[in-house]
Amino acid sequence: MNKLSLMGLFGLVIRRDLMLAMRRRADVLTTLIFFVIVVSLFPLAVGSEMDMLRKMAPGVVWVAALLASMLSLGRMFSADYLDGTLEQMLLVPQSLSILVLGKIAAHWMLSGLPLVLVAPVLGLQFDMSGQALLILVLSLLLGTPVLSMIGAFGAALTLGLRGGGVLVSLLVLPLCIPVLIFGTGAVIAVTSGVSPASNLSLLGAFLLMSLLFAPWVSAQALRISME
Amino acid sequence: MAINWFKYAAPSSFYGLAGKLVPWFAWPAAILFCVGIYIGFFVAPTDAVQSEAYRIIFIHVPASILSMFIYLIMAGYAALGLIFNTRLSSMMATSLAPTGALFAFISLWTGALWGKPMWGAWWVWDARLTSELILLFLYLGFISLQASIEDPRRADRAGALLAIVGSVNVPIIYFSVKWWNTLHQGSTVKLSGTSMHISMQQAMFTMFAALWLYAIAISLLRVRSIILERERNSQWVTEIVEMKQ
Numbered sequence: 161m162n163k164l165s166l167m168g169l170f171g172l173v174i175r176r177d178l179m180l181a182m183r184r185r186a187d188v189l190t191t192l193i194f195f196v197i198v199v200s201l202f203p204l205a206v207g208s209e210m211d212m213l214r215k216m217a218p219g220v221v222w223v224a225a226l227l228a229s230m231l232s233l234g235r236m237f238s239a240d241y242l243d244g245t246l247e248q249m250l251l252v253p254q255s256l257s258i259l260v261l262g263k264i265a266a267h268w269m270l271s272g273l274p275l276v277l278v279a280p281v282l283g284l285q286f287d288m289s290g291q292a293l294l295i296l297v298l299s300l301l302l303g304t305p306v307l308s309m310i311g312a313f314g315a316a317l318t319l320g321l322r323g324g325g326v327l328v329s330l331l332v333l334p335l336c337i338p339v340l341i342f343g344t345g346a347v348i349a350v351t352s353g354v355s356p357a358s359n360l361s362l363l364g365a366f367l368l369m370s371l372l373f374a375p376w377v378s379a380q381a382l383r384i385s386m387e
Numbered sequence: 388m389a390i391n392w393f394k395y396a397a398p399s400s401f402y403g404l405a406g407k408l409v410p411w412f413a414w415p416a417a418i419l420f421c422v423g424i425y426i427g428f429f430v431a432p433t434d435a436v437q438s439e440a441y442r443i444i445f446i447h448v449p450a451s452i453l454s455m456f457i458y459l460i461m462a463g464y465a466a467l468g469l470i471f472n473t474r475l476s477s478m479m480a481t482s483l484a485p486t487g488a489l490f491a492f493i494s495l496w497t498g499a500l501w502g503k504p505m506w507g508a509w510w511v512w513d514a515r516l517t518s519e520l521i522l523l524f525l526y527l528g529f530i531s532l533q534a535s536i537e538d539p540r541r542a543d544r545a546g547a548l549l550a551i552v553g554s555v556n557v558p559i560i561y562f563s564v565k566w567w568n569t570l571h572q573g574s575t576v577k578l579s580g581t582s583m584h585i586s587m588q589q590a591m592f593t594m595f596a597a598l599w600l601y602a603i604a605i606s607l608l609r610v611r612s613i614i615l616e617r618e619r620n621s622q623w624v625t626e627i628v629e630m631k632q
Binding site: 318321330338345377384 | 560
């Protein structure tokens with residue numbers, strides 16, 4: 161068999177994971193519905209004063225996005241682990257980092273991207289301005305891939321453990337705090353009349369840094385877990 | 388004379404050495420602790436601004452410094468264990484984690500006790516408080532990851548990877564919390580604003596040394612238990628147990 165190019169491998173893994181997910185659409189939808197429900201709970205809990213809601217909106221949307229992406233982390237490797245596919249993937253003479261990156265990209269398309277697309281609608285519930293909505297979407301677009309990448313590391317470490325679902329949140333959430341801070345910071349900046357450029361640049365820096373390290377570290381974590 | 392540097396890298400020989408070292412750290416720790424408490428309560432003068440409440444810093448400051456320092460040492464040991472595959476290094480990392488978490492907790496708790504009379508609130512979202520809290524979360528994550536993995540080798544290596552990623556993240560978290568904080572509120576009371584009285588410094592450094600020695604002693608004690616637990620099926624452990632009986 162001829163050796164795949166890195167891009168070929170990357171594309172192959174994404175296509176496979178997307179196809180598998182399309183066969184079970186309900187899983188993708190539950191994450192999205194969870195996100196919508198959590199965001200909608202906040203006005204019910206804290207009251208419907210528009211001023212307060214407008215202030216809270218970026219934080220609420222971001223925290224809900226963080227929780228929703230935790231929810232779907234279990235699926236990233238566990239199905240492949242249970243049916244033995246993951247073991248075969250580790251034996252393949254291809255770059256495991258690229259393979260993991262493909263899985264991360266597929267995971268983001270299935271759990272991160274839908275959140276980004278729904279976020280503006282939820283922002284309208286909180287009476288956010290058009291400009292703030294735009295920045296919210298931008299910050300989520302830069303930030304959610306980072307959440308998927310940090311999440312992949314946690315999911316790889318806790319593979320096949322008892323109570324892995326809760327444990328992975330415990331490991332991953334503290335590491336996600338910088339993304340949360342600058343994601344909400346960008347929206348807060350624009351609503352208070354300051355340029356959000358610095359926050360967005362920092363989010364972009366996190367994205368590049370985690371693109372560089374996360375696939376490799378997650379691949380190492382997978383190797384440790386699969387021994 | 389050729390010295391075998393790696394002799395004590397073997398858990399079996401380190402077990403004995405650790406046992407001999409523990410009193411050498413534990414006793415000075417106890418003595419310095421008493422001296423530090425004495426200077427702190429009876430020699431150091433009352434602060435002009437903060438009156439008596441400032442005395443909590445004699446435990447608070449050393450505990451917070453050590454909680455951060457121990458995380459780095461723990462990550463260092465974990466990295467050594469991962470890279471060179473030395474079992475003892477990983478065991479040291481495991482034995483340091485609860486002490487580090489304890490110091491992080493003490494530092495938060497005493498900080499709250501100090502904050503109530505000074506700031507009028509048990510908790511303020513100050514940059515240092517927040518990053519200390521996140522450090523506690525990182526410790527708890529490390530401990531619970533290792534606790535939920537049955538196989539000790541996998542627990543060591545998974546924990547090591549987590550500790551290394553965590554220590555890379557610690558400065559990022561610290562600075563992001565700091566910038567976030569400046570967005571929200573102005574500067575708070577700074578301890579370093581006034582020059583400290585010499586006896587206050589003495590008390591603080593004595594307490595710092597005491598807690599440091601305590602940390603070494605307790606982690607050596609803990610690593611002895613870990614060694615015994617992991618090596619329980621080996622020849623030398625059986626011999627020790629037989630000798631004790």
